[in-house]
Amino acid sequence: MLSLDTLQVEDDSKVWKSIRYIKFIIPILGIGILLAAFIFILSIITLVKVNKKIDAIQNYKQRSMINFKEQQHSSDTILASSIRIEEVMSHLNELQRIATVSNGTRAINTLGFNDTLDYIRNYLTANTNFKVQQSFFPLMNFALAQHPILISSVDDVMKNYTYASNISDADFYHAKYSTSINTSEFTPLAAIPNYGCLDDDWRKANPSTAGRVALVKRGFLSSIRIEEVMSHLNELQRIANISNGTRAVSTVTRTLFTVIQKRLARSPILLTSINGTSTNHTYSNNLSISEFYYIEYTTSIQFTNPIELTVIPNLGCSDNDWRRANPLPAGRVALVKRGDCTFVEKSILATKYKVTGLLIYNDGTSDDRRSPIFTALGENNTLPALFLSFQLGQKLADAAQRKAGSVRILMNIKQSHDSPFLSECIIVFHMLDDSLKAMSNDDYPFKCLSQEARELYLESSISRINVPSALTFYRDYVSRNKPVIIQGALNDWLALSKWTNSDYLRKQLGNQSVTIDITPDGYGDSVKLHKYFVTPLEEKMPFNHFMDIIEGKISYQGIVYCQHQNSSFTTEFQQLNNDIHELNWVRDAFGQPPDAVNLWIGTSKSVSTLHHDPYENLYGVIQGRKHFTLYPPTDLYWLDQKFYKKAHYERYNSTQTTIDDDGLNLKSDDDFVIVPDDNEVPWFDHDENQLRKKQYLNPLRVSVEPGEVLYLPSLWFHRVEQDSPVTIACNFWYDMEYDIKWNYYQFMSNIIKQKHR
Numbered sequence: 001m002l003s004l005d006t007l008q009v010e011d012d013s014k015v016w017k018s019i020r021y022i023k024f025i026i027p028i029l030g031i032g033i034l035l036a037a038f039i040f041i042l043s044i045i046t047l048v049k050v051n052k053k054i055d056a057i058q059n060y061k062q063r064s065m066i067n068f069k070e071q072q073h074s075s076d077t078i079l080a081s082s083i084r085i086e087e088v089m090s091h092l093n094e095l096q097r098i099a100t101v102s103n104g105t106r107a108i109n110t111l112g113f114n115d116t117l118d119y120i121r122n123y124l125t126a127n128t129n130f131k132v133q134q135s136f137f138p139l140m141n142f143a144l145a146q147h148p149i150l151i152s153s154v155d156d157v158m159k160n161y162t163y164a165s166n167i168s169d170a171d172f173y174h175a176k177y178s179t180s181i182n183t184s185e186f187t188p189l190a191a192i193p194n195y196g197c198l199d200d201d202w203r204k205a206n207p208s209t210a211g212r213v214a215l216v217k218r219g220f221l222s223s224i225r226i227e228e229v230m231s232h233l234n235e236l237q238r239i240a241n242i243s244n245g246t247r248a249v250s251t252v253t254r255t256l257f258t259v260i261q262k263r264l265a266r267s268p269i270l271l272t273s274i275n276g277t278s279t280n281h282t283y284s285n286n287l288s289i290s291e292f293y294y295i296e297y298t299t300s301i302q303f304t305n306p307i308e309l310t311v312i313p314n315l316g317c318s319d320n321d322w323r324r325a326n327p328l329p330a331g332r333v334a335l336v337k338r339g340d341c342t343f344v345e346k347s348i349l350a351t352k353y354k355v356t357g358l359l360i361y362n363d364g365t366s367d368d369r370r371s372p373i374f375t376a377l378g379e380n381n382t383l384p385a386l387f388l389s390f391q392l393g394q395k396l397a398d399a400a401q402r403k404a405g406s407v408r409i410l411m412n413i414k415q416s417h418d419s420p421f422l423s424e425c426i427i428v429f430h431m432l433d434d435s436l437k438a439m440s441n442d443d444y445p446f447k448c449l450s451q452e453a454r455e456l457y458l459e460s461s462i463s464r465i466n467v468p469s470a471l472t473f474y475r476d477y478v479s480r481n482k483p484v485i486i487q488g489a490l491n492d493w494l495a496l497s498k499w500t501n502s503d504y505l506r507k508q509l510g511n512q513s514v515t516i517d518i519t520p521d522g523y524g525d526s527v528k529l530h531k532y533f534v535t536p537l538e539e540k541m542p543f544n545h546f547m548d549i550i551e552g553k554i555s556y557q558g559i560v561y562c563q564h565q566n567s568s569f570t571t572e573f574q575q576l577n578n579d580i581h582e583l584n585w586v587r588d589a590f591g592q593p594p595d596a597v598n599l600w601i602g603t604s605k606s607v608s609t610l611h612h613d614p615y616e617n618l619y620g621v622i623q624g625r626k627h628f629t630l631y632p633p634t635d636l637y638w639l640d641q642k643f644y645k646k647a648h649y650e651r652y653n654s655t656q657t658t659i660d661d662d663g664l665n666l667k668s669d670d671d672f673v674i675v676p677d678d679n680e681v682p683w684f685d686h687d688e689n690q691l692r693k694k695q696y697l698n699p700l701r702v703s704v705e706p707g708e709v710l711y712l713p714s715l716w717f718h719r720v721e722q723d724s725p726v727t728i729a730c731n732f733w734y735d736m737e738y739d740i741k742w743n744y745y746q747f748m749s750n751i752i753k754q755k756h757r
Helices: 004-073 075-081 085-100 111-127 199-203 226-241 319-323 343-352 390-402 434-440 444-456 470-478 502-509 543-550 568-572 574-579 584-590 633-639 688-692 740-756
Strands: 151-154 157-160 189-191 213-215 251-260 269-274 277-280 292-294 307-311 333-337 357-361 385-388 407-413 420-429 484-486 513-519 526-528 532-535 537-542 559-561 596-602 607-611 615-623 626-631 642-651 672-683 700-704 709-712 717-722 727-735
Touching: 085 111, 085 226, 269 390, 307 390, 319 343, 333 343, 333 390, 343 357, 357 390, 357 407, 385 390, 390 407, 444 633, 470 584, 470 709, 502 543, 502 574, 513 543, 513 568, 526 672, 532 672, 537 543, 537 642, 543 559, 543 596, 559 596, 568 574, 568 596, 584 727, 626 709, 633 717, 633 740, 700 709
Parallel strands: 189 213, 307 333, 333 357, 357 385, 532 642
Antiparallel strands: 151 157, 251 420, 269 277, 269 407, 292 385, 307 407, 484 709, 513 537, 513 559, 526 532, 596 727, 607 717, 615 709, 615 727, 626 700, 626 717, 642 672
């Protein structure tokens, strides 16, 4: 039996063991809890970092896709957005600052030029990732061998001016890269008006500059201003905004505009009456012999009665000039001298004071300001207007001022087409890669046009018929734009029997002055040197003298041809009026009289090169034989019509220029030289052998015998030759109808011009 003391000892021992066990377990649990917490925190940190990495990868992919789409959308848009007007202005201002501190210039071989290069290089290096490299190249050095000398003589008082390296002490200084010169005599001085930045400034110099020393003030073209630069930049930005944000290569901009197409239907007529004596004045494309010339955008007019002339005092540049005119200009033809203001300003004042017609004449201040000139009054002009030579204008002014009402004017100007039409200008900036080149050379539509014309419209030869009725002629030929030869059409003309005898013509015309075209080779209105469209030299000569030349009775330098087309028969050969007459059935068909009647007299040496006319042409042969080669309007594409610089023949003299800017020799032979003009003319530069090689052309060849008439429809291309010693013909021009046929022809012509650009 255990005692109570023994039991107590056993219980205390168990408690003590439990306490010792607990003391051992608690630290272990604490360490485990701490370890678990550490692991938990470490897991959270790891998860956060992994999540950030995943987000970064996703964001990178999203940005890449956005960048890719933006680049795919338009790299040009990104480029365009980096070009801002503020930056352009900043560059302009900096370049201006460089010029200002560099004696006003940034020209090559100056400090301003070097500072400009430094500015561009530094800017590109600092603001772009471009690799900027600077390379040097040699320039020809310039050094004076001795100080230049400048001596002037003003009213015979000579002065030797000071040259010094110190600009402040110098009267003058050398210009770098000046050429050497040593004049032994004084050379006249010509002061250039304004700043000499325009051709017009140099033309207005008095005296003219040729052979003189020119004096011109330093300055720049005043029309180039920051405001205008800004205007252009804003307009270019507007174009980009409506063109998907870009004006880059391979993009298209379209502009619609109204065009007033103005062309002369025939040469204008100007008749003057001074104290009852009438004069028909000379019109010619050769301005050196012409007494007057048409002004572009003149309106059509046909005076039925002569109208009184009034002279505008001074130069007609102010209201006061027009108010002081005596008699007043309203309802009269106004005569005003060139000078001070523009021709457009003169025409605006003329319109304001209600004149019936406007004559502007040259001022005669120098040799090159005596002939009439070609100029324009603008599309808004509403007046008939002509430009006169100084001699004619001054003659009319003097006569009118001596006695009021003593001068009267009769004007006849006819435009072939005055109506406006809406045109679309398509400006395409593109790179000519192989595919685009192939597209531009696609002739398929024009091949189809040529083939269909041959199968459906043209015949293999030109028919010969007897004199038709007006209805048959119009229905079968005019309305179908189809050529035909009418046999026996001239049987009742006296000319058929009388004109074959040159003695008759000589008796009727004698030494009457007639207009003759003269060329070195017989080719009038032809392309020379593959660059110039050259018109013949026009001269007036007695008819008997002309006949002596073509009949070989006297020698003459050049090929002469009576072919003046200003209705020459009615203006220069009135003595022969009873020998021919208009064909009644033709007049009935067209319902109007002819616009012009022309006489043609020449030899086998004269050739009319390929061309076409906006007229219905009835061409009758009286003596000899004419050979026509015709091409329908549908052949235009295959004829390779191009623009050539206009020129004319003149008799050569030693003072004329014989080498042009391209080094071409303008001297045709010892007697003729080609003189370039300012305009361009569409024409053809090839011969018959070249044309025969083109399989898609549809030529028709026909010879017209005496007594026959060829109806040559409007717009048909034709080349004319003759093989008789003397050939005489007469033709009637009737104004064509500007109907759907004309519209289709213009449409085709514009497409061809676009393809050839």
